[in-house]
Amino acid sequence: MPRLLQRTRRPEPAAAGRSSFDDIPLELPPYEPPSYPMDEKTKQRLVSMYSSRETDSSRRQYEKHLGKSSTYLFESVGAINDILFARKRSLAHMAEKRRARGENEKGEHEVSLEEYVAELDATITELTDSSEEALRLVIDCRAELEDHQAVLETVMQGLNAQQPCPEPKPAKTRGKAQKRRVAGSDDEDGDAGSGDAGEQEEDEDMDEAGGAHEDVPPLVGVKELLDAARRNKTDEYDALSAHQRYAINNDYISFKKNWHDALHPEDQVPLPDPSTWFDEHGRPTKGAVAEANDDDDLVVEREIIDLKCPLSLQIMKEPYSNHQCKHTFEKAAILEFIRSNGGLAKCPVCSKELRIKDLYLDEVVLRKVKRAAEAARRGVDDTSDIEPEEDADASIIIGKSTNIKKEKDRSGRRLDDIDQDDD
8 A cells, every 4th residue: 555545543434524534644755865867847847937937926916015015114104203203392382382481380281291292202112113123024025035036046057967876786796705704714724814805805896886876966856955045045145234134225225214304304313324223233223323533434414405306496296316316306307308318318417327217206305395395384494495485495404414435325215106118
């Protein structure tokens, strides 16, 4: 009886509507390595599995889910910290009004609001840390997905390098050698060397039978090749520092910018340099702004963001930045500009080459536009000289930024609403 069909116990009587063999484990045989290399037909089937990755619906769905996760985390970190800032501002306004009336003692409503803000601060801090950790997990999953192609290619290289093992030669019978050893032991002269010679001859026979396999590496199964390739990729990724994994990732950069902007919407507080985002153990930090030092490579300067589009000269409503330079434009204006130049145009400000696929909706700048417009409606300065009139200057000083000689990638996320037909 085949071993796969053997049962470990006798099946119990079947319940109504249920097979008598349900939930009865099969005793699987132990794993044996392959005896022959994979044939070409099976190899081609494996090749087709990873060569069709771009049309794989499950892969595309997974990539879509990862992208949505990054977007939701980006939006949520700004939204919850906006709420916290609004509550803190309300509390500060309440305290200012009380002091303006000459009152030193806090009222019941102010005390209650103060306790609520303290509790809200702790809750949002915890949620923000959880969101940051979740984003790093999404980035890890995306890196694993991107390595999948290289893993499968490594498996195929291992399969193609395998050679069939030659058939072993039949070993000589041990009868003659054994007779020689018996004869040697009965030798009247007591020649002990004859027995040793017989054993040596037998060993040579055994080596002759198995020696043909010494130069041919043993065959390895597909599962072993796959596991080994995955381990190698995992080890390579784990060897990267937290800065290499996250601080130069576009999604993480956008997340940090949005988080920082929500925490300091009115203050001239620069975003800490990416080199300070993680400590030496790879743990995220909330360090202060890097101060200028004697190193000429580190320059602290004011960053001025113009909320008017360089092309349309109007206040932007849909600000689009790009992956090639740090300049931002109105979506309709930059799309028309690039298309009118055959799909490849130089940035009107710095002459870097731009394509439509390089553009993305800069939601951090969009937040600043909306906040400045709201401040103009309230008649509050809000560190901006935007006025309700159309001809007003739309420049806004955002604060200081830490720049390194070698300009870092400041690009953000690319959204799906950009036309992908133009290259």
